[in-house]
Amino acid sequence: MADDYQPPALPSPFTHTKPAPILLAQGAEAHVYKTVSLDPSIPAALKIRPSKPYRHPILDRKLTRQRIIQEARCLVKLVREGVKVPAVLALDWEGQGGDEAGWGGAWLMMEWIEGPVVRVVLEKWEAWMKVNRSSLDATRISQEEARVRGLIRRMGSAIAGLHKAGVVHGDLTTSNLMLRTEQVEGETLSMDGEVVLIDFGLASQSTQDEDRAVDLYVLERAIGSTHPLSEPFFEELLIGYKEGNKGATSTLRRLEDVRLRGRKRSMLG
């Protein structure tokens, strides 16, 4: 059943694209491809939100449009504010072939960010540490930990910039943070480079402490569950966040509340 699965056909104009865009990931809502920008020598990321045939066509068009536009608006705003995110290069929310029988999907072409996601950087580092820790002296261990602390602190200041610009991400995980850097092959990855926030599919414009605190909490939980060795350094994230955002105090106070109750409410029968 899973074997004869084919990703949906590309919408116009990407049927003309040569070489054809390469599918990188299929999320719940979108397919992400690597292709070229409007300059054939510069790569780009292409996010396609296909029409969802399970839902009523009127509802489908409305949601697809709303969401791709919301994502693009957040990105454009952040680029303007100087926050490091992939810039919007081109966008199409109108679908094709009219409202009745046409393709109700939408697409977003973005700047290509070269480098690994933070999840991979931390996973490789943790795997390497597990193997080598016992043979490292105290100085080396603290050097290694300082690298991770530095990275996590830079993540914090990137998120501070995001929040200061009036946007919350809505799905902050280490998979949605990238390191823009030239990587050399090796056992561990470089932790230098610029932290770039990606995937704004659930982002929205908000300056509420609650939304900001939930962003931080979701990332804290994600680090806790996927990067146990790096978890002790989460405090660095909050230090970086405070450095980058003067109004951080009330957000961090709210984070305490969110930690106590969890993201979810308790359940009634």
Add this chain to the structure above:
Amino acid sequence: MTMAPLETINLPHLPAELPVFVALYRNVENAEFLRQQLLAGNTEYEYALIDASMVLSRTHAITAIFRAVNDYLNNRLKSRNVHSEIVFSFLAANNIADSFRKFGIADTTKDLLVVKVPVSPEITHDSVATHLEASIKGTSVKFDDQILSEISDMAKIKKVYKLGALPTPGAKQASGTPDDANRRLELSVVGAIALRGS
């Protein structure tokens, strides 16, 4: 200055049979005449005629052209034809008349960007080149960022895109390099074009 030939650009993602022809002119002397032809609806002069002082970079222009041609291919032009649509696509707002006032050729235009899309088979590189040579009194120059940077009116561009708060490229930066400022401005403009009408 050597004469630059009419450039053929095959935009990625668009059909190979639909390239765009682009030429950049300086010291144009007959802007008023060209604008009159547009107003009169003279089909021989059906071009996108853009005041090049409003063009930041090659990427800026190509973004607007791509948007217009893609809308043309999907039968959803908001203006009369793909050439007027290119001018319209430079604007971040939904106002065709305003787009011509801000980006279109004016009687005083000295630097001019000309774009032609071969929407019918008789429009070829040669036919366009011949017609432009006969019609435009000016010096054709290379369509590149180096020359555009000499032409662009940065203050006006920032004002039109409501990007006044952004650092000005070339000026001394409090933080970041002039390149950063340049890129940020360009990408902000590109984003505004992509979002028009949303």
Add this chain to the structure above:
Amino acid sequence: MIAIGMEGSANKIAIGIMSHPEDGSPPQILSNVRHTYNSPPGEGFLPKDVARHHRTWVVKMVKDAMKEARLKVADVDCICFTKGPGMGAPLQSAVMAARMMSLLWNKPLVGVNHCVGHIEMGRLITGAENPVVLYVSGGNTQVIAYSAKRYRIFGETLDIAVGNCLDRFARTLFIPNDPFPGYNIEQLAKKGKRFVELPYIVKGMDCSFSGILAAVDALAVSLGLSGEEQARLDDERIEKEQGNEEQDPDAKPTRADLCFSLQETVYAMLVEITERAMAHVGSKQVLIVGGVGSNERLQQMMGIMARDRGGSVFATDERYCIDNGVMIAQAGLEAYKTGFRTPLKESTCTQRFRTDEVFVDWRD
């Protein structure tokens, strides 16, 4: 090994008997009986009335179940009961009966989480091994996936349950509660074609229904479609329109159109959050459990989504997706086999009991 399951967390008192043969052959359902308390159209049920209903019927239900299963008391290994979540008074009626039977027959008690009961029953009936579970009923709306001995809740409603939203709208429109409101809404929705836009509220993997209910209720009132007399007049119009090939798309919406639009909207939300959870955990299977899971349109929409992801959907019919006793026996027996017992002193029930609180020791 044989277990009696007793369920009374909402408006059904249900007894089921489950056997897990010693020889390892597939589990067998020996009996599955239930009695439902229904309120008249336009009204919901009150906990005290439901509790009285359960007390009245529980003894007969147990007798019927034992008779249908052809069992003697000595054959039974344990008595499983719903510990929660659910409505307090009805839960207490059932747990009281379970305790009494435990003392009378000298059988150990096993307290079961109602949601886990649904999940285990769904897995057993459909054979879905490790699906993402959408649990949708009058009291619950959750997207669940198993991980490290817990059924983890990935998404849930931020306010009322989807079934509650449907039930309450049925009351507004005077749609009968028998056999259950959701079923009657579904039948009426089949006659609707005009899609009316309603709020659509999804936040990540969570969703909310109270705003939608308020909007569709207000719309029904403003269209003059709420109340008993209006229901009768509107039914006549709906029947007349069914005769026509083409409905006028711009005509005033009927109750059928509102039911259709409500279903399309809330089920799209459920499918969306389920798909997000599937993408998150990398699963291609979906299992729908709970009373709303018997809705054919929801199953169809979920099926299209799963197919587009190269997967499939598992659903059960109303015998097993609507609250029943067998599911409590099934989940209880799984726990019982790992050595789990609920001492009499701890055989309480609770309105709040999160699915992820249960230690799922019977799975790898």
